[in-house]
Amino acid sequence: MAQAPGVNGLCGGTPASCSSACDRHGEEARGMSANGASVRVTGDTSDGGGGGSGETAAREGAPAAPLCVKCRAAPAEVIANQREPYCGACLRASLLYKVKTAINKHALVQAHDAVLLAFSGGHSSTVLLHFLSELQSHATTPLAAAADRGKTVFRLGLVFVSEAAVLSRPHYDGDADVERIRKLAAPFEKRGCRVHVVRLEELFLKGRSQAHQAAPEGTMPRGSQDSATKGVVRNDSGDQLEEGRPGYSVPHTDGLAGAWERLRAMVARVADATAQEDLVEMLRTEALQQVAVEHGYTKIATGVCASRLAAEVLTGTVKGRGFSLPADLQAVDRRRTVPVIAPLRDCVIKELATLCTLNRWPTTFVPSLDAGPTARPSLNRLTQDFLTLIEDDLPGRTLTILRTAGKLQPFPFNAFPALPPGHRARLQPAQGTEAAAEPADGVNLCALCRAPLTSAEVQDGGAGERGARGPESEPGQRLGADAGDGGNEGRDTAEQARAEQAEERRGAAAPAGDQLRENGAEVGSTGGESDGRGVEVASVGHEASNGDSRGSSGAGRGVVPPGPQSEARPGGVACCRSCREQVLGGTGGTANPAWLHDLPWLDRAGGRAAEEARRDRMRNKIQDFLL
Amino acid sequence: MVRKCVLCDERRAVLRRPKTHQQVCKDCFFAAFEDEVHRTIIDNRLFKRGDRVAIGASGGKDSTVLAYIMKLLNDRHGYGLDLFLLSIDEGITGYRDDSLETVKRNEEQYGIPLKIVSYKELYGWTMDEIVREIGRKNNCTFCGVFRRQALDRGAAALRATKMVTGHNADDVAETVLLNILRGDIARLSRCAAISTGDDGALPRSKPFKYTYEKEIVMYAYFKKLDYFSTECIYSPNAYRGFAREYVKDLEAIRPQAILDIIRSAEEFRFSLTAKMPEQGTCERCGYISSQRWCKACVLLEGLNKGLPQLGVSKSRGSAKAPSASSRTPIFLA
Numbered sequence: 001m002a003q004a005p006g007v008n009g010l011c012g013g014t015p016a017s018c019s020s021a022c023d024r025h026g027e028e029a030r031g032m033s034a035n036g037a038s039v040r041v042t043g044d045t046s047d048g049g050g051g052g053s054g055e056t057a058a059r060e061g062a063p064a065a066p067l068c069v070k071c072r073a074a075p076a077e078v079i080a081n082q083r084e085p086y087c088g089a090c091l092r093a094s095l096l097y098k099v100k101t102a103i104n105k106h107a108l109v110q111a112h113d114a115v116l117l118a119f120s121g122g123h124s125s126t127v128l129l130h131f132l133s134e135l136q137s138h139a140t141t142p143l144a145a146a147a148d149r150g151k152t153v154f155r156l157g158l159v160f161v162s163e164a165a166v167l168s169r170p171h172y173d174g175d176a177d178v179e180r181i182r183k184l185a186a187p188f189e190k191r192g193c194r195v196h197v198v199r200l201e202e203l204f205l206k207g208r209s210q211a212h213q214a215a216p217e218g219t220m221p222r223g224s225q226d227s228a229t230k231g232v233v234r235n236d237s238g239d240q241l242e243e244g245r246p247g248y249s250v251p252h253t254d255g256l257a258g259a260w261e262r263l264r265a266m267v268a269r270v271a272d273a274t275a276q277e278d279l280v281e282m283l284r285t286e287a288l289q290q291v292a293v294e295h296g297y298t299k300i301a302t303g304v305c306a307s308r309l310a311a312e313v314l315t316g317t318v319k320g321r322g323f324s325l326p327a328d329l330q331a332v333d334r335r336r337t338v339p340v341i342a343p344l345r346d347c348v349i350k351e352l353a354t355l356c357t358l359n360r361w362p363t364t365f366v367p368s369l370d371a372g373p374t375a376r377p378s379l380n381r382l383t384q385d386f387l388t389l390i391e392d393d394l395p396g397r398t399l400t401i402l403r404t405a406g407k408l409q410p411f412p413f414n415a416f417p418a419l420p421p422g423h424r425a426r427l428q429p430a431q432g433t434e435a436a437a438e439p440a441d442g443v444n445l446c447a448l449c450r451a452p453l454t455s456a457e458v459q460d461g462g463a464g465e466r467g468a469r470g471p472e473s474e475p476g477q478r479l480g481a482d483a484g485d486g487g488n489e490g491r492d493t494a495e496q497a498r499a500e501q502a503e504e505r506r507g508a509a510a511p512a513g514d515q516l517r518e519n520g521a522e523v524g525s526t527g528g529e530s531d532g533r534g535v536e537v538a539s540v541g542h543e544a545s546n547g548d549s550r551g552s553s554g555a556g557r558g559v560v561p562p563g564p565q566s567e568a569r570p571g572g573v574a575c576c577r578s579c580r581e582q583v584l585g586g587t588g589g590t591a592n593p594a595w596l597h598d599l600p601w602l603d604r605a606g607g608r609a610a611e612e613a614r615r616d617r618m619r620n621k622i623q624d625f626l627l
Numbered sequence: 628m629v630r631k632c633v634l635c636d637e638r639r640a641v642l643r644r645p646k647t648h649q650q651v652c653k654d655c656f657f658a659a660f661e662d663e664v665h666r667t668i669i670d671n672r673l674f675k676r677g678d679r680v681a682i683g684a685s686g687g688k689d690s691t692v693l694a695y696i697m698k699l700l701n702d703r704h705g706y707g708l709d710l711f712l713l714s715i716d717e718g719i720t721g722y723r724d725d726s727l728e729t730v731k732r733n734e735e736q737y738g739i740p741l742k743i744v745s746y747k748e749l750y751g752w753t754m755d756e757i758v759r760e761i762g763r764k765n766n767c768t769f770c771g772v773f774r775r776q777a778l779d780r781g782a783a784a785l786r787a788t789k790m791v792t793g794h795n796a797d798d799v800a801e802t803v804l805l806n807i808l809r810g811d812i813a814r815l816s817r818c819a820a821i822s823t824g825d826d827g828a829l830p831r832s833k834p835f836k837y838t839y840e841k842e843i844v845m846y847a848y849f850k851k852l853d854y855f856s857t858e859c860i861y862s863p864n865a866y867r868g869f870a871r872e873y874v875k876d877l878e879a880i881r882p883q884a885i886l887d888i889i890r891s892a893e894e895f896r897f898s899l900t901a902k903m904p905e906q907g908t909c910e911r912c913g914y915i916s917s918q919r920w921c922k923a924c925v926l927l928e929g930l931n932k933g934l935p936q937l938g939v940s941k942s943r944g945s946a947k948a949p950s951a952s953s954r955t956p957i958f959l960a
Binding site: 272273274313314316317318319320321322323325326377378379382383386389390393397400401403404405407408409410454578581582 | 803804806807808809810811812815869873876877880881883884886887888890891892893894895896897898899
């Protein structure tokens with residue numbers, strides 16, 4: 001049934017067929033179907049996206065249709081901005097204006113950038129593909145570029161990351177997905193947009209010594225093996241922009257099979273559905289980085305839109321990521337090697353989907369872990385449903401949520417360094433500024449999800465590092481121990497020690513005497529009795545007490561300056577608490593505390609060679625990929 | 628095979644702790660529950676020896692368990708606190724009169740003196756009269772605003788130095804989400820604090836901030852505590868209902884989520900440019916207020932002048948009301 005919205009069906013935003021299938025990030029279809037009533041898309045709704053005749057008929061059938069509030073000429077076709085009737089052309093203009101504004105305001109795309117669009121075939125990335133290619137100038141001389149008003153000379157490519165490997169559907173290879181995506185991308189390919197297809201498991205090929213990858217024959221289902229050979233065919237040939245292949249050969253089937261196994265094993269080890277989705281998201285983000293780095297892209301554009309960001313605000317809150325949340329909500333994210341930009345961040349999904357429908361821009365649905373027939377209930381999914389519910393109740397809530405989140409303080413890496421005055425980003429490439437800027441701007445980041453760490457989290461990581469381990473010790477082990485994999489006893493003592501430390505600190509800070517306090521012995525006994533949970537809660541409590549001053553000073557938990565060890569971090573990685581508890585914590589105890597090693601970007605030994613190659617190639621200064 | 632308690636490994640497990648999903652026996656559950664509240668009180672230094680603590684008591688499960696456990700911990704750990712029950716009589720026939728009976732029984736059961744303050748004596752209006760005047764819509768605004776002030780007045784009469792309320796972790800998590808949904812930065816930045824008004828005359832705190840609602844219900848059930856469980860007869864807060872359901876759904880998938888929401892709210896860093904209302908005092912009654920008049924005075928003025936919509940309906944843009952802020956404040960029942 002997943003094939004129903006195929007390339008020809010193209011699910012033109014039809015509520016009936018969409019609600020079941022076309023929601024890559026979950027929000028798209030539901031955004032459509034939920035608001036279907038208010039989106040007066042005449043036409044396609046009745047005949048499943050089939051013909052165009054229905055549209056004109058429906059339009060004529062409604063003679064009382066109000067005029068578009070913007071141009072006051074054409075009849076309105078849709079409701080935009082919650083209540084304003086717009087015609088199709090004006091909707092397009094207003095969305096394009098929002099994108100342009102975002103690009104100019106945050107200098108997202110500059111002259112001679114190479115922009116890699118993360119393309120899923122969904123509504124938002126489809127709109128972004130059309131818009132970016134519209135804003136792209138193909139001028140070859142400065143004079144021609146200046147004449148190309150409103151356009152920028154940049155290189156555009158798109159990448160599709162196939163996550164078929166992590167789906168729990170037997171005999172499902174992503175070949176059909178890839179085919180559909182290729183068809184959607186074909187018209188743009190003709191206009192010079194490069195098309196990359198990468199499988200999520202390929203992450204595990206790169207930066208690994210080839211010896212790792214020999215996997216026993218026949219470990220992979222037949223279908224996937226076939227697809228593996230097909231999937232790696234890339235669209236590299238005959239492109240003059242190719243800057244030389246990176247330091248590995250095109251992976252052969254065996255290698256990919258091994259990678260496939262390892263990816264699946266890693267995801268399977270995380271029991272919690274939400275954490276699984278989060279892990280896949282991290283892997284996808286890194287996969288995008290790898291493609292971008294290999295092919296010399298300078299920016300990665302994602303179709304993250306306002307609706308997605310609103311969901312992100314809630315899921316982030318629900319996962320305890322209040323500190324790092326604003327890092328994920330900005331137009332620019334320079335935490336990784338290649339900056340990530342979100343030009344659609346001011347557009348809501350309903351309008352994007354409507355635009356696709358009105359313009360007959362084909363879209364497709366690719367099943368993923370969190371969307372599609374096999375998706376399990378997760379916090380991400382629940383949040384999506386909740387948002388739909390409250391948006392129904394009172395439209396515009398999405399924007400209120402974003403306004404709230406807009407008051408959260410972003411991090412230094414959420415902007416490009418200021419350009420010199422008078423610099424015209426559209427025409428001139430940035431000089432010097434980018435090289436001068438550190439990707440993470442000295443903020444300590446989580447090794448897994450790259451969330452900025454609170455000072456407490458940095459201390460936790462630091463304390464672990466000071467243990468009696470050599471510089472070449474396994475990062476996974478340390479993290480494993482921290483996550484409580486080392487058994488309850490170790491965890492209890494560690495937690496207690498920390499609680500006691502905190503107690504001491506407080507004791508020193510507080511005026512001695514009249515405050516109710518308890519002696520250390522009692523702390524120990526009660527902690528033991530409640531088997532760590534009591535201590536756990538206590539530590540939550542002490543965190544609250546540490547944050548007491550936050551209300552008044554506001555700067556209590558500022559951005560943590562990098563400690564002396566954080567620059568080198570020999571062998572150790574720090575991890576945010578949410579990852580530790582939610583992703584690592586659910587990996588089944590001591591089964592494999594070192595499974596973290598499978599994370600390609602943490603793999604030091606194997607990664608080094610590829611790392612060097614990358615360094616040479618990148619125009620900008622490259623962040624040490626390993627923190 | 629009979630399941631043993633995972634904590635003591637002796638007695639039979641009779642319940643699964645909602646917070647941790649551990650199978651535990653009754654005694655271990657009590658111990659863990661009480662210990663967690665004790666840790667919260669100690670770690671956050673909520674009280675000083677000799678404090679006179681007013682316990683906001685409605686007769687419902689949260690405040691009944693709170694009164695019980697405050698008494699228990701005060702005796703067990705020698706906090707040295709003077710405890711008082713403080714109840715508000717909103718004047719809702721069929722609801723509050725019954726729940727007040729519960730509180731009166733609690734007074735005897737726990738030996739904690741009780742003080743009842745009524746809307747009628749403070750404001751000259753009972754909720755029944757207010758509802759008759761303004762209808763069922765928005766009446767929670769009046770009730771919430773009046774209750775907060777009534778609690779403060781009652782505490783002052785008791786010469787209390789601290790006030791505790793039975794807000795539990797679920798309540799706090801809901802409030803965090805609601806404040807995100809309505810874009811109320813000022814409340815969002817303080818709603819997760821375990822105690823507020825620390826520099827004022829009467830700091831208020833929530834010892835159950837990390838305690839799950841389900842555990843409170845279980846505790847009350849197993850301890851056979853006497854509490855009153857009926858929803859208020861006037862409109863239940865539909866909007867909070869959305870958030871409540873969402874939180875419960877989240878909890879079903881990942882119990883830790885409730886604590887994670889609270890942690891998030893604790894760690895939010897708002898940019899300094901975000902506008903925060905300044906706290907001043909009401910020109911009319913001297914109560915704390917961010918406006919010229921406090922909300923209670925605005926509402927009361929409206930009632931007395933026969934303009935009950937004053938201060939309730941959205942007044943942004945056409946601000947006729949004397950300094951009425953357009954937002955409806957959030958107060959927990």
